[in-house]
Structures are given as structure tokens and as C-alpha cells.
Amino acid sequence: MEPPVTTPRLLKTPDEVRWFANDLRRRGQTLALVPTMGFLHDGHLSLMREGRARCDVVAATIFVNPTQFGPTEDLSRYPRDLSGDLAKCGAAGATVVYSPEPSTVYPQGFQTYVTVEQVSQGLCGDRRPGHFRGVATVVTKLLALFRPDVALFGEKDYQQLQVIKALGRDLELGVEIVGMPTIREADGLAMSSRNTYLSADDRVRALSLSKGLFAMQAAAKAGEADVAKLVALGLAPLTAAQVKLDYLEVRDATTLEPLTTLTKEKPGRALVAAFLGTTRLIDNVALTLAGG
Ligand code: PAF
Numbered sequence: 001m002e003p004p005v006t007t008p009r010l011l012k013t014p015d016e017v018r019w020f021a022n023d024l025r026r027r028g029q030t031l032a033l034v035p036t037m038g039f040l041h042d043g044h045l046s047l048m049r050e051g052r053a054r055c056d057v058v059a060a061t062i063f064v065n066p067t068q069f070g071p072t073e074d075l076s077r078y079p080r081d082l083s084g085d086l087a088k089c090g091a092a093g094a095t096v097v098y099s100p101e102p103s104t105v106y107p108q109g110f111q112t113y114v115t116v117e118q119v120s121q122g123l124c125g126d127r128r129p130g131h132f133r134g135v136a137t138v139v140t141k142l143l144a145l146f147r148p149d150v151a152l153f154g155e156k157d158y159q160q161l162q163v164i165k166a167l168g169r170d171l172e173l174g175v176e177i178v179g180m181p182t183i184r185e186a187d188g189l190a191m192s193s194r195n196t197y198l199s200a201d202d203r204v205r206a207l208s209l210s211k212g213l214f215a216m217q218a219a220a221k222a223g224e225a226d227v228a229k230l231v232a233l234g235l236a237p238l239t240a241a242q243v244k245l246d247y248l249e250v251r252d253a254t255t256l257e258p259l260t261t262l263t264k265e266k267p268g269r270a271l272v273a274a275f276l277g278t279t280r281l282i283d284n285v286a287l288t289l290a291g292g
Contacts, residue, residue, distance in 0.1 A: 007090045008060070011098045017145050020059070020096055025147075029056035033148035033175075034094070035139060038062040039079040039193040043183040045092040047152040050180055052093035054150050060089045061142055062099040067106065067113075068134030079196050098142075105141065114140045116170070119162040119256045123271055124282065127246055132163050139164050143173050151175050156182040156190050158271060158284040162256055182283070188214065190283045202276035208241035209272050212248065213285040216270045223290040225262040230270065230287070238274060246273035246280065250287060262289045 011017050024031055032051030036044050044060075051058040062085055069075035082099060089097050113133050120132040143151060151168075153161050161179045168177045183191045188210035189203075198206055212234035219233055227250045234248050250259050253267040262268045268287035273280060 005091050007086055008094045009096045010086065011096055012100055013104060014100075014145055017098050021146050021148075024057055030150075031055055031146065031148040032058045033142065033146050033151040034058065034060045035142050035151065035153070036060060036062055037064045037078065037193065038085050038099075039081055039196070040085045040088045041183070041191045041193065043154050043156060043191040045088060046183050047154060047180055048089065048092035048094050050178070051150065051152050054178075055148075058092075058094045059096045059098065059146060059148070060094040062097055063102075063105065063138065065105070065134055065138040066102055067137055068131050070128055070130065073128070074194075074197075079193055098146075105138065113137045114167060114171075116163045116166045119159065119166055122256065122258070123159050123247060123249065123251070124273060125159065127273065132160070135160055136163055136167050140167055140171065140173075143168070143175055148175055150178055152178045152180055154182060155179045156192065156283065158269060159256060162254070184210065190281075192281060194279055194281060197279040198276055202279065205241040205243055206276050206281055208237040208243055209274055209281060209283045211237040213270050213272060213283055216250075217285045217287060220262055220268070220287040220289055225289055227260050227262065227268070230262075234270060234272065238272070244275040246275065248272045253286065262287055264289050 011020060032055035034047045034051055048058050048060060062082065064078050066075055086097055114136040115133050116136050125132050153164055155161060165177045168175055185191060187207060189206055190210060216230045216234040219230055224230055230250060231248055238245055250268045250270050251257060252259055253269040259268050269284055270287050271284040273282045
């Protein structure tokens with residue numbers, strides 16, 4: 001029988017987190033951590049449900065991390081709904097939610113940052129300077145604080161997932177980093193907290209991202225290995241929808257190195273970023289060559 005849904009306990013300070021996590025460990029219970037920036041959708045909730053399936057207890061974090069936003073980005077208008085989020089976390093199986101103040105995470109005198117080198121380069125790393133340094137720093141802090149058994153992240157932020165896998169390995173944090181499939185709306189649009197910014201017209205045009213990626217995926221499955229041809233296929237719907245392209249690239253699925261040809265041994269990943277008005281959306285899919 002499913003346990004009854006209760007509102008998760010809200011933790012505000014590192015001491016409260018340490019007390020909670022130490023108590024769990026003393027009782028021999030395993031912990032899954034789901035870091036988020038809030039304004040939760042089904043993608044986030046799927047991470048919590050998977051965490052619940054893998055571990056005894058799930059903790060979520062809700063923190064709009066200032067160090068991963070550039071000076072001209074949407075930090076101040078990033079959507080927030082803490083009370084709605086708490087209810088959703090409870091329904092998805094989280095027991096506690098850590099939602100600290102920025103001055104708690106970055107107090108006066110803070111000066112230690114984490115930089116992940118190769119996989120942070122190119123793609124969003126080039127377009128959003130400092131972004132992955134901010135992500136890597138806050139995620140390292142959260143992993144060091146909670147010391148979870150498992151931490152779950154969505155594949156929608158595919159480069160971010162590779163950055164976090166690298167830091168978990170390199171810093172020997174002893175946590176299993178789990179990437180979970182992108183959750184999509186019925187028409188294919190990848191779920192994102194930023195979709196809330198889209199006008200009705202931009203919402204329709206935003207479908208060109210997944211449409212292009214799906215066309216590339218189908219062509220690879222049918223045997224097309226030439227990356228230039230795949231990219232041309234993916235670009236067609238974006239051009240037709242007149243979206244402002246940031247990038248559309250095919251990379252090695254693990255190292256994120258650029259690819260010119262897909263092979264069965266080296267699965268690829270098609271990754272796109274584009275602007276709909278002032279809203280920047282990203283999406284990606286796996287590219288597996290026929291028989292691969
Ligand atoms: O994916 C996100 O929501 C954020 O980048 C993360 C991983 C919670 C770090 O702030």
C-alpha cells in the first residue's frame with residue numbers, strides 16, 4: 001500500500017540538512033536527492049518517483065541558483081511557487097525539501113567554485129559563460145551536504161548531466177548520478193519551467209525544436225550516418241518556424257566531442273538551443289544508427 005501523502009518538511013539551513021541526513025544514515029536508510037530550481041513539472045516529479053523506487057527516502061532541493069545565471073539572463077523573473085512545489089514534492093514521495101536563501105548558500109566571503117573542464121565546453125557552455133561553473137558549484141555543495149546514495153537529473157539538460165557525472169567521478173563523491181528521460185507534452189515539447197514564458201504563438205513555434213530532433217532521430221535509425229545531412233534535416237522545421245537558432249549540433253553522447261559521422265560503436269546526441277522571443281529553450285535526443 002502507498003504511504004499517505006504528507007507535506008514534506010521544509011529545511012532552510014545546512015545544519016538542518018546535516019541533522020536530517022545523519023539521522024537517516026544512523027537508521028541505515030538510503031537517500032535519493034533531486035536538486036531543482038522549483039516551479040516543478042512532471043519532469044521533476046518523475047525524478048522524485050524514481051528516487052523513491054531506488055531509495056528509502058527522497059529529498060528535493062528548490063533553489064534558484066544565482067551563480068548559474070549570466071548578467072543578462074532571467075534570474076529575477078525566474079518563475080517561483082514554493083507552496084505549490086511543496087505539495088507536488090509530497091505527492092511525488094519527497095520527505096524533505098531544502099530551500100535555502102541565496103545568502104545561506106553564498107555567504108559573504110564565498111570564494112570556492114567547481115569547474116568541470118572538457119564537457120563544459122561548446123554548446124551551452126560557450127553561449128552561457130560561467131553557467132556550468134555555477135551549476136557544478138551548487139550541485140557539489142548539495143551532494144557534499146546531503147551525501148546521498150543516488151542523485152537524479154533530467155536528460156533534458158543533457159550537457160549539465162554530463163558535467164555532473166564528471167564532477168561526481170572526479171571528486172569521488174560516492175554518489176550514483178542517474179539521468180532520467182525527458183518528459184514531453186503530448187505534442188512533443190520538452191517540459192521546462194521556462195515554457196511558462198511562451199506566448200500562444202511562440203508555444204506553437206517551439207514545437208519545431210522537437211520536430212527537428214525527431215526527424216534527425218528517425219533518419220539515423222533508418223541508416224543516415226552523415227552528420228551534415230542530419231543537421232540539415234533538423235534545421236528545416238526551425239527555419240520554417242522562424243525561430244532564432246542558438247545551436248543545433250551532433251556530439252558524442254558521452255564525451256560531447258563533435259561528430260561528423262555516426263557509427264554503431266559511438267552513439268550520438270543531437271542537441272538544440274533556440275530563442276522563441278526572449279525565451280531560450282533547449283532539447284536533445286539520442287541518435288542511434290540503424291542496428292546500433
Ligand atoms: O537543472 C536545474 O534545475 C539546475 O541547473 C540544478 C541542477 C538544480 C542546479 O541549480
